[in-house]
Amino acid sequence: MRGRSSASLGPNTVKEAISFEDVTTLVLKGELQRVGILATELEGGTSWLYCRIGGGCHLGEDSLDSNSNFQDPACYQVAIHGYGFPTLEGIIHQTIGGFVMTGSAGGSLKHSFADVIREIEFVNGNAEVQIPTPGSGLWCAVAPGADREAEANEFFRRVVTPMIDNLSEFGLSHLTLEHRMKDEAKNIVVHGCPNVPEEVSTIQEVQEAVTKARKGKKVLRVVGSKHSVNAAIYDENDITLKLKGDLRKVEILRTEEENGKKWLYCRIGGGCYLGKDPTDPLSAVHQVAAQGYGFPELGGIIQQTIGGFIMTGSAGGSLKHSFSDTIREIEFVDGNAQVQKAKPETDLWYAVGVSMGLFGVITRVTFRLPPMKFIKGSESNHKFVDSMLGPDMKGQSKLKQSLEENEYMRVNWFPQKDLNRVQEWVGQQSFKNQDLIPYKPILSCPLAAGMAAVVLSKTNCILQKEDPTEKEYSFISMMLRLFVPLCKPTEFYDHWYHALPMDNEINVEFIIRVKFTEIWVPIDQCQTVMEKLQELFSENRKAANNFATEIYGAKRSPFWLSMSYQEDMVRVDPYWWGCKKCDPRKFFSYFWDILLDIPRARLHWGKYLPKPGQKCGNTTFNADYLKSVYPKMNDWLKLREQHDPDQVFMTEYWRGILEIKPKTQ
Numbered sequence: 085m086r087g088r089s090s091a092s093l094g095p096n097t098v099k100e101a102i103s104f105e106d107v108t109t110l111v112l113k114g115e116l117q118r119v120g121i122l123a124t125e126l127e128g129g130t131s132w133l134y135c136r137i138g139g140g141c142h143l144g145e146d147s148l149d150s151n152s153n154f155q156d157p158a159c160y161q162v163a164i165h166g167y168g169f170p171t172l173e174g175i176i177h178q179t180i181g182g183f184v185m186t187g188s189a190g191g192s193l194k195h196s197f198a199d200v201i202r203e204i205e206f207v208n209g210n211a212e213v214q215i216p217t218p219g220s221g222l223w224c225a226v227a228p229g230a231d232r233e234a235e236a237n238e239f240f241r242r243v244v245t246p247m248i249d250n251l252s253e254f255g256l257s258h259l260t261l262e263h264r265m266k267d268e269a270k271n272i273v274v275h276g277c278p279n280v281p282e283e284v285s286t287i288q289e290v291q292e293a294v295t296k297a298r299k300g301k302k303v304l305r306v307v308g309s310k311h312s313v314n315a316a317i318y319d320e321n322d323i324t325l326k327l328k329g330d331l332r333k334v335e336i337l338r339t340e341e342e343n344g345k346k347w348l349y350c351r352i353g354g355g356c357y358l359g360k361d362p363t364d365p366l367s368a369v370h371q372v373a374a375q376g377y378g379f380p381e382l383g384g385i386i387q388q389t390i391g392g393f394i395m396t397g398s399a400g401g402s403l404k405h406s407f408s409d410t411i412r413e414i415e416f417v418d419g420n421a422q423v424q425k426a427k428p429e430t431d432l433w434y435a436v437g438v439s440m441g442l443f444g445v446i447t448r449v450t451f452r453l454p455p456m457k458f459i460k461g462s463e464s465n466h467k468f469v470d471s472m473l474g475p476d477m478k479g480q481s482k483l484k485q486s487l488e489e490n491e492y493m494r495v496n497w498f499p500q501k502d503l504n505r506v507q508e509w510v511g512q513q514s515f516k517n518q519d520l521i522p523y524k525p526i527l528s529c530p531l532a533a534g535m536a537a538v539v540l541s542k543t544n545c546i547l548q549k550e551d552p553t554e555k556e557y558s559f560i561s562m563m564l565r566l567f568v569p570l571c572k573p574t575e576f577y578d579h580w581y582h583a584l585p586m587d588n589e590i591n592v593e594f595i596i597r598v599k600f601t602e603i604w605v606p607i608d609q610c611q612t613v614m615e616k617l618q619e620l621f622s623e624n625r626k627a628a629n630n631f632a633t634e635i636y637g638a639k640r641s642p643f644w645l646s647m648s649y650q651e652d653m654v655r656v657d658p659y660w661w662g663c664k665k666c667d668p669r670k671f672f673s674y675f676w677d678i679l680l681d682i683p684r685a686r687l688h689w690g691k692y693l694p695k696p697g698q699k700c701g702n703t704t705f706n707a708d709y710l711k712s713v714y715p716k717m718n719d720w721l722k723l724r725e726q727h728d729p730d731q732v733f734m735t736e737y738w739r740g741i742l743e744i745k746p747k748t749q
Contacts, residue, residue: 109374112140112181119161133167134202139181143172170195174530191531281307285329287423290445294421297323298730305735306354306391306445313599313692316396316440319735327355327389331447334371348377348453349412354391354446358382359581359588369581378456378580380405380513381639384494384587391446396690397438397646400584401494401509401636403487403607406648408437408641413450418443419728434716435723437643440689442724442733459583461492461511463525464573471506473497473614473635484610487637487654494586496632498568499621502561505568507632509586514577523576526567528589533596539563540596540661543630548666552625560630597662598631601672602688603679604638604647604655613654616678627674631659644716647686655688668692676700686713696740707743 116138123134137158144157158180162168171190178188184204189197205215284290297304303322318324331353338349352368358379359369368390372378381400388398394414399407414426414436424444426433436443468474472486472495487493492511498504527533543560546552576583590596605613621628634657638648647653658675660668672692679685680703687693694705703709711717721742728734731747738744 112138112179116140117142119158121161121165124165133162133165135162136203137180139179139206141180142176143169143178143180143183144176169197169200171197189531191534281324281326283326283328285327285331287330287417287447290325290327290331290417290447291421291423293323293325294417294419294445294732297732298419298421301730302732303735304445304732306441313690315735315737316690319737322735325445327353327391327445327447332356332366334366334368336371336375337450339375346455348372348375349450350453351413351448351450352390353448354389354416356390357386358388358390358393359386359585372451372453373456373579373581376455376457377453379407379410379451379584380454380456381407382581382584384585386581386585386588390449391441392690394437394449395439395441395446396688397641397643397648398688398690399638399641399648400492401638402492403637403639403652404491406639406641408643408646409639410451410453411437411449412452414446415448415450416444416446419730419732423447424727431719431723434642434644435720437641438645438689439720439724440645440738442738443727444733455515456513456580458514458516458520458577459492459511459523459580460514460577461509461523461583462573462575463507463509463523463586465505465507465568465570467570468497468499468504468506471495472508473506481611481614483614483635483654484607487607487610492584494634494636496634498564498632499617499628500557500561500564500630501621501625501628502558503565503568505565505570507568511576511583513580518577520579521575521577523578523583523586525586525590527596532567533590536567537596539567540630544661547626547630557625564630599660599662599668599692600657600688601660601668601675601692602647602655602657603675604653604686604688605679605682606684607637607652607654609682609685610654612682613656613679616682617656620674620678624674627671629658629660629671631661633658644720645689645714647688649714649716651684653686669694669698673698673700676705680705680709684713693741696743710742 117140118138119141120136121133122136125132125134142157144159157176159169159172159176171192173183173188173190176183178186182188183197184201202218203215205213208214282293284293294304296302303319304325305318305322306325306327307317332355333353334356335351336348337351340347340349350372356366356368359367359382365371369379369382369386381402383393383398383400394407394411412428414433416424416426416436418424424432424436426436466472466474471482472493473481473483476482476485490510491513492509494509496507498506527536543563546556546560549556582588617633634655636655636657638653638655640651640653641648643649647655656675656679658672660671669692673694676687676694676698677700680687681701694700696706698705714720721744729747731744734744739746
């Protein structure tokens, strides 16, 4: 049941929907969104406000609804009477029902949202109105938030208190929470768009914008979710477009049966978000999921637009499924302001499928999607030797075998000397209707994420030293161990659009600010990759860092500039704490220097790349290197020139990487 408003539903509709539909999504409106002020009473010398609030009433302003009225939220309506909720989360877009049902809480051990609840009314699966007695078993089952205070206390007992206590033990008591948080706050740089984006809602408006840029000799780029590095998106004096209206629509075209299997054909605007909020009715994943179909593969984060996701060759963690397999047509406006439609098995198709926005503006993409319902899986922590990365009976790494045997797989390796643990996430598709067990990563909890950010901040100042001591390196391992405890696996059984993007609920923009590079290596080189990484981490404690290195796979792709062009790949994705003051390329170079020498090793186009001409081991990152690992690069460049002869889409960043001279030369 969702909290976002779109239609008026009363109590009778709730009962009918439960009685007669197998799967129904409701939006609570009208009476079920109202705030009723009941009475004020004096108890124990304190004045209290009693009120009854509809489950569909938003706590705060609904950021997903541009028409929301700020006077409607529950917080406002109780505040005007001089009362309020004693604790709230950092974000209060949720409905009352959603907030209570998920056990959400603020960051306080003194106050609890559950403490203010006096009655919960709900309609059960028998279409009966239930009002459980406070403290009863049904009460505690319906309101998981009732146990949240104990959960918070346990988190502080297991993580926060040991962290603080260990500061003095390791001689690091001068690194107080307050000092480090203030220091990092001073160094936060918010990177925005250099220019205010121009909104375009139709193909014709895109054509007009391209024509204008061409005549004015301007560079034109499109901004989506800004998930790529800034330089890959913007140019200093460019025209920036933001796709709206028709260019965000999801059109359900038809369903067809092919070879005994049903498929959904749909056309999605290039500016439509995959799932900024997966339950937003306007997101791509929500609209196709409502039809019983889905994308068989998604990245760990799905904030991207459709156009942005495919343009950089992004992928999830699977050798069985590929996002590119679902694409049936790519429509775009090229540098001549002409509408082009790339069809499968044509050169234009192979070229534009991964093209970094350098062929034009992606306006719509047609997909053929399979049925999708649930993902069944688990997340668990292991010692390296017992993990999917560890040695088999012959002493060889189990990485390749693990990637090939699991339908979906991702590992986070914490390679620090005194830690060396691996967090494993595995999953498989399921269509069985059973009770959902949502996937909830530990860092999706704002409290845990906030403390992890403090740990990263504290340990980062150690890594900034010229020559940290053994004791200081041990402190890093001690702190990280709190977040990857060796305990029984956490099972989940969740909707595909919640489980596959396993990092989507982690606040990577403001709390866990992470930067990435991503090295793709042929799957048959897994043993070489593991040997090189183990040697690196053993010899260079700074390369082991204060974070994890992500490892997962990608299925082969037909697109010429895809990092997995014509072969399955293993991907190495070292995490870099985004608050550090130095250039992340210094850290990423540890990995580029050892992995780019492996034949056909490639780099993710949307993440950090070496500087043009940078020496990486025995490999120089330049156009010759790119042509050696992308055999169709010359064909791609020729087609690009045909579709953008005036270099409308060519930024200085891409000009330097691809070694494309300005038109006048």
